[in-house]
Amino acid sequence: MTMRTAARGPDFGDRRYELAFPGATDLTYPYLAELVTGRLLNNVGDPFQHGHGHNHTKDAEVQVVRWLGDLFDAGPDVWGYVTSGATEGTLHAVDEAATAHPDVTVYASAAAHYSIAKAARLVRAPLVRVATDEHDRMSLDDLRERLLADTGRAAMIVATVGTTEREAVDDVAGIAGLCDDLRITRRRIHVDAALAGVPRALLSDGAKPGFGFDAGATSLVVSGHKFLSTLTPCAVILYPRRPSVQDQEQIPYIGSADTTISGSRSGHTPLLLAASLLGQGRDGHRRRAQRSRDLAAYAHGALRRIGWPTRRLPDAFTITLAQPDLLPRPWVLGGDERTGRIICMPGVDRAWIDELVADLDARLHGRIHIPVPRHDSHGARPERAAT
Numbered sequence: 001m002t003m004r005t006a007a008r009g010p011d012f013g014d015r016r017y018e019l020a021f022p023g024a025t026d027l028t029y030p031y032l033a034e035l036v037t038g039r040l041l042n043n044v045g046d047p048f049q050h051g052h053g054h055n056h057t058k059d060a061e062v063q064v065v066r067w068l069g070d071l072f073d074a075g076p077d078v079w080g081y082v083t084s085g086a087t088e089g090t091l092h093a094v095d096e097a098a099t100a101h102p103d104v105t106v107y108a109s110a111a112a113h114y115s116i117a118k119a120a121r122l123v124r125a126p127l128v129r130v131a132t133d134e135h136d137r138m139s140l141d142d143l144r145e146r147l148l149a150d151t152g153r154a155a156m157i158v159a160t161v162g163t164t165e166r167e168a169v170d171d172v173a174g175i176a177g178l179c180d181d182l183r184i185t186r187r188r189i190h191v192d193a194a195l196a197g198v199p200r201a202l203l204s205d206g207a208k209p210g211f212g213f214d215a216g217a218t219s220l221v222v223s224g225h226k227f228l229s230t231l232t233p234c235a236v237i238l239y240p241r242r243p244s245v246q247d248q249e250q251i252p253y254i255g256s257a258d259t260t261i262s263g264s265r266s267g268h269t270p271l272l273l274a275a276s277l278l279g280q281g282r283d284g285h286r287r288r289a290q291r292s293r294d295l296a297a298y299a300h301g302a303l304r305r306i307g308w309p310t311r312r313l314p315d316a317f318t319i320t321l322a323q324p325d326l327l328p329r330p331w332v333l334g335g336d337e338r339t340g341r342i343i344c345m346p347g348v349d350r351a352w353i354d355e356l357v358a359d360l361d362a363r364l365h366g367r368i369h370i371p372v373p374r375h376d377s378h379g380a381r382p383e384r385a386a387t
């Protein structure tokens with residue numbers, strides 16, 4: 001990272017313009033500053049085995065695993081750990097499936113996160129892409145055809161709860177039912193709930209989609225730096241019981257089993273997760289989620305009122321919108337040339353939405369003029385100017 005000037009510190013940009021990526025920023029933990037910046041804390045090895053050292057936070061890690069295990073109905077024998085991110089969690093689950101069933105095929109929808117392809121590649125398992133329906137959910141009809149085309153092999157189906165682009169939620173109970181119908185017993189159903197697992201699980205009973213262990217999941221990952229506002233990347237991988245295939249042998253050097261993908265692991269992220277989960281409790285997180293949903297509905301309505309093309313799936317924090325060309329302020333809307341997105345995570349302010357909508361409205365009605373940038377002979381771009 002380049003420091004701009006020693007006096008001003010690094011330039012992290014203005015949070016208000018970063019609406020495309022789902023990092024909540026409303027919860028902060030100043031009381032943890034001394035521990036997080038002043039202590040080496042390394043949760044090396046299995047979180048349920050303390051190991052030789054004392055400079056770890058495995059008790060907090062186990063609390064986090066149990067808290068989330070309860071939320072997703074994992075039962076009393078829940079096992080899991082705090083990973084570096086959802087990618088590592090999914091890799092752990094795909095590796096578990098491939099170790100138990102070396103002939104496994106990985107299935108994921110066309111809307112699944114790019115990390116699934118990486119996990120399949122790392123364990124040398126074939127990846128089959130399943131089509132999506134009009135709401136970006138995995139098509140069960142297409143999944144049936146793909147499974148039938150590959151009968152006899154074990155199946156690892158990765159369902160997504162909150163796809164990266166539109167926050168679609170795959171039908172985990174439907175996937176499990178389909179596997180039962182097709183008598184696929186050598187199977188895993190991993191739920192990539194990185195983005196929307198916690199807020200969707202906190203919906204009221206009538207509105208809550210079934211995607212936890214009671215619905216047929218065999219493993220599930222949720223992110224810490226998305227909804228839970230840990231402010232540094234991390235995630236939690238969960239299983240209803242300790243997977244038996246990962247190496248259970250005690251490693252003398254660390255005094256615990258090597259059941260995780262990473263060796264040394266952050267002891268700080270379990271503290272941040274515990275502070276978020278226990279500090280807010282289910283009620284606090286439910287209120288945060290509802291505020292985000294309300295803001296997403298507000299943003300969607302405001303865009304529609306000015307006539308800007310936009311879409312939002314039910315209960316989503318995510319809105320997709322027609323990608324604007326140049327705007328007077330440096331909005332980051334992600335996506336591609338046609339479609340951008342706004343994700344109303346906790347920490348996004350309604351005033352920022354108003355500012356964006358005003359800029360889009362002005363663009364739509366030709367009230368702003370931004371000269372098309374010209375390249376000079378050295379290829380440098382002149383500053384953009386708004387009038």
Ligand SMILES: Cc1ncc(COP(=O)(O)O)c(C=O)c1O
Pocket residue numbers: 084085086087088113115160162163164192193194195223233234235
């Ligand atoms: C649905 C989904 N899965 C997985 C990931 C990967 O998470 P990470 O970058 O923490 O590995 C993301 C991140 O954007 C995501 O949205």
